[in-house]
Amino acid sequence: MLNSSKIHSTKKRPSNNNEQGFSLLEVIVAILILTIALMGTAAALSYALEYGTTSRNVGTAKLLITSTMEEIESLRNTRRLEFKQIANIGEVDNTDCKNTFKGFSVGFNPVGLDPGIDGVNGTDDDIKEAGPDGILGTADDVDNTALSRSGYLRKITITPFLTDPTIKKVEINIKFFSSGGIVSEISGVGYLNNESRTTG
Numbered sequence: 001m002l003n004s005s006k007i008h009s010t011k012k013r014p015s016n017n018n019e020q021g022f023s024l025l026e027v028i029v030a031i032l033i034l035t036i037a038l039m040g041t042a043a044a045l046s047y048a049l050e051y052g053t054t055s056r057n058v059g060t061a062k063l064l065i066t067s068t069m070e071e072i073e074s075l076r077n078t079r080r081l082e083f084k085q086i087a088n089i090g091e092v093d094n095t096d097c098k099n100t101f102k103g104f105s106v107g108f109n110p111v112g113l114d115p116g117i118d119g120v121n122g123t124d125d126d127i128k129e130a131g132p133d134g135i136l137g138t139a140d141d142v143d144n145t146a147l148s149r150s151g152y153l154r155k156i157t158i159t160p161f162l163t164d165p166t167i168k169k170v171e172i173n174i175k176f177f178s179s180g181g182i183v184s185e186i187s188g189v190g191y192l193n194n195e196s197r198t199t200g
Ligand SMILES: [Ca+2]
Pocket: 114, 115, 116, 117, 118, 119, 120, 121, 122, 123, 124, 125, 126
């Protein structure tokens, strides 16, 4: 009689739904949702990194443009170069000038980390190093791109105004890598007159 009562009591115990756990299907669905959520986060992070890199490279390219413009203006202001000498290779007028300037390089070129022997950035000697003779500035000098800013190319174009010989147009183009390794280009244009001024 006593045993029978115990069995009866066990059978009547109410089930507890909280102890049933998750089914395999529920676990799979949960993992899928988590995976999709993480994929979204990864995509957002990837975009943020790409955008950040592009933004930084655009900023550097703009700085290169303004610093090149300012250097050219400074060359004129300090009379290190006469106005008629500020030109690309082949168009420089060195007549009666205290020094001889070969001119700014033509086309896109690596951006040198220092101005080289002539002390002017944007010329052909910027990334030169001594060749076999061990002497910098001789005919056997060779280009060393390690002496340039990686990822940037610069073009300096100086055009005289045919209608006004006292003004020159200075255009600076910079090529750089933007998102996805795509090469982008931005440019800046300034106008230089022949009035040398003392700055600062
Ligand atoms: Ca130079």
